[in-house]
Amino acid sequence: QVQLVESGGGLVQAGDSLRISCRLSGRVFSSYGMGWFRQAPGKEREFVAAISRGGSNTDYAGSIKGRFTISRDKAKSTVYLQMNALKPEDTAVYYCAADSVRTAEVPSRSFYEYDYRGQGTQVTVSS
16 A cells, blocks of 8 residues: 655744655655645645655755755655745645656656655644
8 A cells, every 4th residue: 555644744933944754655765756745725736846766856846946955765765845944825735746757857746647645744834
């Protein structure tokens, strides 16, 4: 059974940092590129960041570039999203997803093109 389980969300203040995690089980982690998406209340889900299978290539949305960093740990089958200088507009449910892409390819910015998707973790940033 394939599972993507996000963790690490919570309530923080504007300007704080937070790292959220997502662990893949039931599949070989290194076979998948990984992505993070988010959905704020009343808004459509949007792309945040993606990373290739080996971690050498990344892609970021313009709204978070320079503040967020995506990384992965093969030994822990986990992808991370380090979020710095958080703003109230970063408040959302954050979802991770896994996509079976070629080795150096960065996965799509389209959530529904991914093979597997997690249930999300809430991040709330207070002003």
